[in-house]
Amino acid sequence: MSVRIFVPGDALSLALGADDVAVALTAEIVARGLDAQLVRNGSRGLFWLEPMIEVEVDSVRHAYGPVTADDVAALVDAGLLTVSAHALALGPTEQIPALAAQTRITFERVGVVDPRSLDDYVAHGGYAGLRRAFEVGAEQILADVEVSGLRGRGGAAFPTGIKWRTVAAATATPKYVVANADEGDSGTFSDRMVMEGDPFCLVEAMTIAAFVVGATHGIVYIRSEYPQAIDMMRAALDTARAAGWLGPDIAGSALSFDVEVRVGAGAYICGEETSMLESIEGKRGMVRPKPPLPAIEGLYGKPTVVNNVVTLASVPFIAAGGGDAYAAHGVGRSKGTLPVQLAGNIARGGLVEMPFGVTLRELIDEWGGGTRSGRPVRAVQVGGPLGAYLAPHQLDIALDYEAIAAAGGLLGHGGIVVFDDTVDMAHMAKFAMSFCATESCGKCTPCRVGSTRGVELIERIQVGVRREANHAQLLELCDVLEHGSLCALGGLTPMPVRSAMTLFPEDFGLAPGGA
Amino acid sequence: MREARGGRAARADVPPLPDDQADAVQAVLDENHRDPARLLVILQDLQHRLGYVPAATVGPLAKALGLSRAEVHGVITFYHDLHAEPSGRHHLRVCQAESCQAAGGAAVWAHLESSLGQPIGATTADGALTTEIAYCLGLCAASPAVLYDERPIARVTVATLDRLVADARSQS
Numbered sequence: 001m002s003v004r005i006f007v008p009g010d011a012l013s014l015a016l017g018a019d020d021v022a023v024a025l026t027a028e029i030v031a032r033g034l035d036a037q038l039v040r041n042g043s044r045g046l047f048w049l050e051p052m053i054e055v056e057v058d059s060v061r062h063a064y065g066p067v068t069a070d071d072v073a074a075l076v077d078a079g080l081l082t083v084s085a086h087a088l089a090l091g092p093t094e095q096i097p098a099l100a101a102q103t104r105i106t107f108e109r110v111g112v113v114d115p116r117s118l119d120d121y122v123a124h125g126g127y128a129g130l131r132r133a134f135e136v137g138a139e140q141i142l143a144d145v146e147v148s149g150l151r152g153r154g155g156a157a158f159p160t161g162i163k164w165r166t167v168a169a170a171t172a173t174p175k176y177v178v179a180n181a182d183e184g185d186s187g188t189f190s191d192r193m194v195m196e197g198d199p200f201c202l203v204e205a206m207t208i209a210a211f212v213v214g215a216t217h218g219i220v221y222i223r224s225e226y227p228q229a230i231d232m233m234r235a236a237l238d239t240a241r242a243a244g245w246l247g248p249d250i251a252g253s254a255l256s257f258d259v260e261v262r263v264g265a266g267a268y269i270c271g272e273e274t275s276m277l278e279s280i281e282g283k284r285g286m287v288r289p290k291p292p293l294p295a296i297e298g299l300y301g302k303p304t305v306v307n308n309v310v311t312l313a314s315v316p317f318i319a320a321g322g323g324d325a326y327a328a329h330g331v332g333r334s335k336g337t338l339p340v341q342l343a344g345n346i347a348r349g350g351l352v353e354m355p356f357g358v359t360l361r362e363l364i365d366e367w368g369g370g371t372r373s374g375r376p377v378r379a380v381q382v383g384g385p386l387g388a389y390l391a392p393h394q395l396d397i398a399l400d401y402e403a404i405a406a407a408g409g410l411l412g413h414g415g416i417v418v419f420d421d422t423v424d425m426a427h428m429a430k431f432a433m434s435f436c437a438t439e440s441c442g443k444c445t446p447c448r449v450g451s452t453r454g455v456e457l458i459e460r461i462q463v464g465v466r467r468e469a470n471h472a473q474l475l476e477l478c479d480v481l482e483h484g485s486l487c488a489l490g491g492l493t494p495m496p497v498r499s500a501m502t503l504f505p506e507d508f509g510l511a512p513g514g515a
Numbered sequence: 516m517r518e519a520r521g522g523r524a525a526r527a528d529v530p531p532l533p534d535d536q537a538d539a540v541q542a543v544l545d546e547n548h549r550d551p552a553r554l555l556v557i558l559q560d561l562q563h564r565l566g567y568v569p570a571a572t573v574g575p576l577a578k579a580l581g582l583s584r585a586e587v588h589g590v591i592t593f594y595h596d597l598h599a600e601p602s603g604r605h606h607l608r609v610c611q612a613e614s615c616q617a618a619g620g621a622a623v624w625a626h627l628e629s630s631l632g633q634p635i636g637a638t639t640a641d642g643a644l645t646t647e648i649a650y651c652l653g654l655c656a657a658s659p660a661v662l663y664d665e666r667p668i669a670r671v672t673v674a675t676l677d678r679l680v681a682d683a684r685s686q687s
Contacts, residue, residue, distance in 0.1 A: 011652075011653065011654060011667045012653075012656060012657060012669060014667055015654050015657065015660060015669035016657060016669055045656075047656035047657050183651075184650065185651065186610075186613040186614045186615075186650065186651040186655060187612075187613060187614045187651075187655045188653070188655070189654070189655055189656065191653075192653040224596050225608065225652050225653065225662060226653060227662075227665040228665075228667070262555075262556070263556075263559060264596075265555060265559065265595070266595035266596035267593065267594050267595060268650055279555060281552050282551060282553055282555050282556070282557075282590070283554070283555075283590060284589050284590055284593040285593060285594075300552075341655065341656070342656065343655030343658065344613065344614045344617030344618055344655065345617040345618050345619075346656070349655065349656030349657060351656075381613055385613060415655070417613045417655070418617060423617065428613070428616075431616070435612075435650065439650070441593075
């Protein structure tokens, strides 16, 4: 049997040269007449080791990385197809400490399976969730999702079970399932990794959601910045449809459901669920006032489940094994696992899926290895561009929705961006306001106008014009944005701004303690 | 001059679409079943064919979809990806979000601007390259990052950018 060699094809592995490695490997295989075949898997998420190739020997996968095209010939010489002691050898993949210590549930198959193979998906437990759903019925799956404690991983952390129950109870038809794959927060890439590494998981999850709530149409709204994810999802939908996992009478059940990919057009605000619905309807992505909730009046005014990709990708596990298996992990009201993304100035950036409760310090120091520059950590932004900045003395906070909120921050989509001591926090505060001004949909005045006023105020503070008065006015403006905006963009932009001013007043030329 | 201000006379002044644009408009309308709910898809498809969404196509699109010109124009101007002007043969999306800033992006992007002699967000005079600001490319574990056409590139350095600019210009 020919030996399988895995070379990741996910966007960041490609960005680090995986295609060159694949080309070099193919050339060596042909030139030496080796009995080996390449599989383009997703990434395991250990990006400081990418491109990380794996060779399957006697059903055990052995990893090598980071590999460049120039290393390939020497790797093959050293016995790549058996088990080699080359300097790049990392040993059996599953025993790499940074992987072995994780609790991979949502990311169980990411980096493991061939994302283009439905057979591989099924061989690794795929469609067990939907099959069980057909056996036990919609009400039992709904109960499982409720028991699991699963909350929205896109940022709002709303209980998924309550959302699904609302849509299931709605009487209007047709109903829709929308997967929010407009992953715009800086420092996050877990949705991308799911779509590129385990796309059938998202297809199955959406089908389970459709079965539970009675939906007939699904849409995956993917940002245009993710061309590889778009291709992979489209391929997975075509394959699933051809195999009868989408379309009429899925797997012999009475369920009819199909899914379409829609591509975003470079608007951050379209990650906000109501703006996304407007965009899918072909309009400007203007935020809708809530209520009505999308669960009652969503896409085309009909009941709609809108869930983030990682939220949905957690569902097949819950549907297959029951809600208790998922709820056994985590702390307090934060049940299950969180795929954390380590980004920014970090030595070992990547994806770490752990039960809720791990601390920021463990993640940054132990998993991430500190800063890439080797300089001290000065600030950490958790939860994307709308999340608070934290200072080094706050890093013992456990990752848990409530604990982060109590510290004045938000967990958001689980992105952690590390800055070293060269960062200018007044600049970062101004950037937060300027980002809000650029990406505001313009529907509500506090966000549309307030963000630009915020940039101006911070500029005055930076150059020392009426510093105390402008600082006081900026704090007032933050209150207006927080309380007067329609959605989280205007409502949460004050979070990074205020935290930067409170924790790093010296960067603004302000006295410690501030006004 | 009363006629010139009237809607009918004003429309008579609009020149007919060049053939390639008219064909592209018909094709994307047909592919999308003239469904106004697919307006964004129609505009994306049109841009894919023509490289941009010419202003002259707004009227024909609006008419075929039963929308106002303002509705079509509004969608084009809302989305950063849609261009009303021709853009370069290659596109370089440069991430300016927090993760790339934290990893030294500013200095690298400053080099790009000085070597091109223009800010990010413009097209070079030879039409080879359009640079665009992006906010996150999802490559944050190895920032800073760019997307060159559809090719992602991470841990970008000054040398990477010089190579990409040369590549874009070599295919002029």
